[in-house]
Amino acid sequence: MSLMNDRPETPLLDQVVWPSDLRALKPDQLRQLADELRQEVISAVGVTGGHLGSGLGVVELTTAIHYVFDTPQDKLVWDVGHQCYPHKILTGRRDRIRTLRMGGGLSGFTKRAESDYDPFGAAHSSTSISAALGFAVANKMQDRPGKGIAVIGDGAMSAGMAYEAMNNARAAGNRLIVILNDNDMSIAPPVGGLSAYLARLVSSREFLGLRDIAKRLARKLPRPLHNAARKTDEFARGMAMGGTLFEELGFYYVGPVDGHNLDQLIPVLENVRDAAEGPCLVHVVTQKGKGYGPAEAAADKYHGVQKFDIVTGTQAKAPPGPPSYTNVFAQALIAEAQRDPKVCAITAAMPSGTGLDKFELAFPDRSFDVGIAEQHAVTFAAGLAAEGMRPFCAIYSTFLQRAYDQVVHDVAIQNLPVRFAIDRAGLVGADGSTHAGSFDVTYLATLPNMVVMAAADEAELVHMVHTCAMHDSGPIALRYPRGNGTGVAMPEIPERLEIGKGRLVREGRQVAILSLGTRLEEALKAAEALEAKGLSTTVADLRFAKPLDEALIRKLLTSHEVAVTIEEGAIGGLGAHVLTLASDLGLIDNGLKLRTMRLPDIFQDQDKPEKQYADARLDADAIVDTVLTALRHNSVGTEARA
Template sequence: MVDVPNTPLLDTVRTPQDLRALKPTQLRQLADELRLETISAVGTTGGHLGSGLGVVELTTAIHYVFNTPDDRLIWDVGHQCYPHKILTGRRDRIRTLRQGGGLSGFTKRSESEYDPFGAAHSSTSISAALGFAIANKIAGRPGKAIAVIGDGSMSAGMAYEAMNNAEQAGNRLVVILNDNDMSIAPPVGGLSAYLSRIVSSRGFLGLRETLKKVARRLPRPLHSAARKTDEFARGMTMGGTLFEELGFYYVGPVDGHNLDHLIPVLENIRDAEEGPILLHVVTQKGKGYAPAEASADKYHGVQKFDVITGTQAKAPPGPPSYTNVFAQALTAEGERDDRICAITAAMPAGTGLDKFQARFPARTFDVGIAEQHAVTFAAGLAAQGMRPFCAIYSTFLQRAYDQVVHDVAIQNLPVRFAIDRAGLVGADGATHAGSFDVTYLATLPNMVVMAAADEAELVHMTHTAALYDDGPIALRYPRGSGVGVPLPSTPERLEIGKGRVVREGKKVAILSLGTRLEEALKAAEQLEAKGLSTTVADLRFAKPLDEALIRRLLTTHEVAVTLEEGAIGGLGAHVLTYASDEGLIDAGLKLRTMRLPDVFQDQDKPEKQYDEAGLNAPQIVDTVLKALRWNEGVEETRKPA
């Protein structure tokens, strides 16, 4: 049990209105207590730590200066929003983060009026904030929109697309660039803070606007020269030329942990008549907690941990994770073939490509949060004879769907998609669930879609994908550990579109795709105990289907059930279409499909999520019994074809 820290001042703050009643001299103490509470809460639940600790002062300052929730505060990604949740009426539930029925680990509209826009994917904040700002402008409402975006999110093109349109919002839009990697910022100190305060002041902005009006009366060449001189002078002293070119008034960099610097600059920005404005703040991930400061990457997302020592809870020993199995298998393929290369979109550790990179640095490419670019880059590599693996979480690959269609599938280029986190993802909830990849990939001509039933199958599928040059191919696998089967010493090249029967029976057929196979086998045992002889097949491929195997099973069994961890439109839909086209349903076949429900499932423990989805053995058995009308005391038998 983690001790709750002593926080006498924070105890008086339930909402930002309470915060704004404090004296400026009290804010340092409040921020220190807010940091302690954040550490304690995440130590209890696990979750994202380093990012939130880095924005404690910034969160405090924003809510102190701006009139939230009327001024709309929009966090990019949202994994840094835990301090924000504590200050906005949710402290009493903060130790339910990422738990079933608890607070989301990201911003969520249904959770609070202080979360005006849901997040979890990167680089959406400026576009959304622009929408809020323009809506207020049209309606004549006074509220501002403040987008807080990290420097990592600035690697995505969507952020620049939004900034390119932002000038229309005027001073109603404020973008705060949280630079926690020192990847953009020059040295930050007293002079920089002084300059930021001066150039964001009403007097300076008023003088600048007057000079702009005078300059407009000058001949065009002189007007243009005056404008460029102003931008150049401020760019030389402060940086930010890129943002100025996109139409922003740039202020910064400012120390994001110094409230004496932050508060007056934010007040100037709040009151400015010129805009939109981009404030550049420099922060440190994990600020104020020594273990997180020393190892920001390991404390980005954490398990439950001991607050005193920083020691994270370790999972009990067990089978390797699917991610690690893929990483080892891909590295082995890289040893065999120097055309194998790997691409990730800012997730080298999450996808296991950090291990491939350690062995083959020249053949590993982290393109940043830029999934669209990653896919088309892979297409270019494939067109030039390389064998690229594009390793992206299922939920993030959605962001590059047009590129998958237009740049890969239409051209039939052999890009290999390694789709991690396929299916349900526990504590990360609906925003990160890989529910749709089979549906959105198996509809595409030329695409091959595989799903690993266990870690050994993943090794075989990685090898199969490495050798496949006839077009695009995808292999999907879930988050978490494997089922414990031995890993093959030599991988097998699978025949494209061919499944396997893992258990033979006569009356019931379960056609499984992916890691629900273990539950299918449990269901078969329970059905056998009721006298219902059951076949279990691992189809391996959602596309192309093993039509010969499916035809045999559908014509020789009385009940057939498809089973998959994906949304409607996946394996079940394809099997139904095949059965309909071939006239198999007309012959009296009892065919049922089991898949994820047509809802966005909230975060919870994985086993409970599967129960809610109806994809565990008891639900499989129930589906079969209902098809046979077993519970009614009537067992229907198949009519002769």
Template sequence: MVNVSGTPLLDGVDTPEDLRRLKPEQLRQLSDELRAEMISAVGTTGGHLGSGLGVVELTVALHYVFDTPGDKLIWDVGHQAYPHKILTGRRDRIRTLRQGGGLSGFTKRSESKYDPFGAAHSSTSISAALGFAIANKLNNKPGKAIAVIGDGAMSAGMAYEAMNNAEGAGNRLIVILNDNDMSIAPPVGGLSAYLARMVSSSEYLGLRNLAKKLAAKISHRVHNAAQKAEEYARGMATGGTLFEELGFYYVGPIDGHNLEHLIPVLENVRDSEQGPILVHVVTKKGKGYGPAEAAADKYHGVQKFDVVSGVQAKAPPGPPQYQNVFGETLAKLAETDDRICAITAAMPSGTGVDKFARAHPERTFDVGIAEQHAVTFAAGLAAQGMRPFCAIYSTFLQRAYDQVVHDVAIQNLPVRFAIDRAGLVGADGATHAGSFDVTYLATLPNFVVMAAADEAELVHMTKTCVEHDSGPIAVRYPRGNGTGVALPEVPQVLEIGKGRVVREGKSVAILSLGTRLAEALKAADTLDAKGLSTTVADLRFAKPLDEALIRRLLTSHEVAVTIEENSVGGLGAHVLTLASDEGLIDGGLKLRTLRLPDKFQDHAAPDTQYAEAGLDAAAIVETVLKALRHNSAGIEAGARA
């Protein structure tokens, strides 16, 4: 157990069982200590701050009222679960958050029995909780399933799909709507707390059920009318009509920082035979820490920071981030082309669309956490003659793959996909690693798929996307800073399907896609020093391939190696298919492919991740030398025979 001065109650809480031994009047102090511990920990490690601070009291109340881990507590996204981790036996490791070998920044099943469902993408909690609840029902188990979902996540259709099918779960399912941003609640105070407590009480619910039974005995018509009248009146008073229509019994809104209001309502809900139930809780991001309350957007995800001042550690000056290069380039190109517009799914700053939005607000569309809609919306814009850019993280685009196939590719519509966070992403780990987009896009007819080797290439590829009106096109680029190359003053349109040779040699050919080009050049230096003259090519395009260039390199070098920041099925697979179809490897060529391994890699520093994946200069050199040793052994064996 980690001892932090000033946390006497928290020092005695290692698990929720310990928490439930406290007196209700001690929970306020425990919450204050928990908040202080979280601020101290994130100040040391960096990570998500504001969202976790906003649910401190809610976390304490949920673990106090419900019998976790028997009752399943499922956090949507999971970036607000740091207080939950501290209370569930992980306080001694909380200062390893998002570091190699340390705690995940999200919920993770393999990390704790108190994490029943892993999450890092939005809007999955209600569906998962419904699965737990129905499983308990089918097996006649008593446990509850509690989904905690933020109001932002309610912009995704999946949440409503789950709610629309939740009736069968009955009182085993409870949804906590954490309203911390959209301000969908009426003012929260004593009256709303009283109403919430009243409508969730056993007395009210008992009278309600009695009235329903009496009305049913009179006539079916009267019963239905009475039920609708009661729901309408309660919805008018509390604001929950929408959720009532979806089949949930609505309770709220409640001040999520007032434990005296929160705990009695949760106890009523826990003990109720009514269900499923939605509890509307209003919280404030960054609660209890002045800098985070004053600037919730800047303190959503933070670097290490000074706890007293709130000043975040600044990264040393360096090249611009890829996302900003994209956003600024697109904004400039849109000055002379009013058909360009940008779409993002709740990630304007993360994708650089905020830069575009400042210059062209009327052509910027943030659709919320609704990636499927974003893609089809972009398809509609393209069909009507616009030049839409759908700027989205690689892993988030996975959520809209059917729309990419059906609404874009089959119709051959010129939607432009700017795919951020391509490749490995360091501290965010497997859930946010862009490992599959080359595979899932380059397999589609009509698609053009590019990967930028550096920030200058990204400028040219953004311009290329603008001018490509004959079908869908995508450019992928990684998280973080560029390489420091000078940015072109005038973007150029690249010839579709044409790569470039950046270094010419004779013995070894390295065919690179994306930002592994820098490692390919380092490897070439090492190989040249060993007497192995090395060619390095930046293929630029995963689809269509530069077949003429590939054919020349494979037929004029002894060893060829492809390298990409993508899983199997990407560039290497396409090059192998070309070589096989044309018989290019029949003459003894040693062709090897380097790609991401067939596993989900845990969070760590990016350089560590790429070394573990075998995608650095050392791995390229080792692959070449191993191929040559194998070749020499085969020749010697043949000679001895």
């Protein structure tokens, strides 16, 4: 294969467009098909970037599932969905696979609007069992064929939602199959010949038939002996295969099975497909990054990659520039922890994504990765705060949504000083709508006791981290985007900001632009363009969405002809709060020209961030248009946009 990421030769895969084509193959052809599928995934992701290691780990599993089950009638739900690239190739989307995560291209996750073979969209963890259970029960209630199949990774089993669904799974009967993809050896030891043999044995019709006879006989025994017989059956299989926990939740446990051995996988899946028992859990052991040397050797198994050279595995590097906001946060938090032994940090299975892997190296005893359990993370932080610690709960904006009840009841109502570091605020490019931080200002600034800040640049982020560390009178949140900073000079000593006080960055007389967050740079560009048109322009960095700087806002609204708010968030955020303030102050009655600029009321698809913000009309040109339209200079505004 060349250094130019040429497509591999895939003569067998070329014959497969849909799973029905796959099922027409002979069993002894599936090994070759899986090998070609793996090479196609490597080739495609080399061009597009994206999630690689997880997909490589489930190539054989994906092949086996579509070979054994009648998809899309059987509903296949991938947990998170970042491992679904092989699935997309086998379900009619190979011709578009090199558009992954691009504007107008395939999503990097499963998406209902994209294919009938994606029955449920998923980009957050631990939802698959609940969704598959819903499909299974709906088919059962309507007397329709079709099973619900959930493929869930071992990491996703750290979330309580997975167990809530399993606890309810008896309602599905034998229509629910959960496939536990154990790709970290975290549940079972390496798979050997004996365990594979046992898995095939206990899932076979013969074993299940004998077991059913034994169960019927046992029911005729006195209750103590009946219970003892049932427990003996579960204990024997639990000792051999480690499935006692799942048995207690009502699942018939099978495994572990070598997830790369099709000769083992296919008979087991066929057996559980045809079983008359209730819900089944198949424990499959896979290797993340399987079949690609650089991925197998990497610490993260090439979980997420930039475009890369297939032969060497070398990933494309971004040109040198300012540090990322995530890295600035991490270094600022480390500095705070060096000054204060009460500072500690919590992440929900995203140490590298939030920068807390660096914090953990410096302060291992004060760093906590609680797994995919955002609800627990927030309440755990509340307990730490109640006992006098200064916890920073670092969670992506889109993941913090999962813990909103805990933010309200366990933190805000009790006015506990939990510090929320909200990464990935605003639009996020290739990860699309499921990972965009669109709603945090709206859902946090509505809460009593909450302080909400947004950093305009990396220097402001340092000041806000320090402000959070020193704020002991209640909950406080700071938000910052994905990507690199603006290149401003970094402060040697952080400043403690006055809560609820903004700053004037540029002063004028006619137009006021009130910015929250990193749209400040675009606001300043717009001010320059407006000045060139003879409109004297003020630019304010409000810093705080809550509490608002009421004195500054009132001054700007009463001393300028038009005022515009701009933010990287959905309706209900800064603009709504400023409008409410203006109404409360009676300024609306005075003919105030106040306009709000925010994200549109849609879920925006993936694209380059600058294109996303232009489409959302949150760039400098759109600010100029908004101002000129408000001043009724429409013809000039149209000319300026062109």
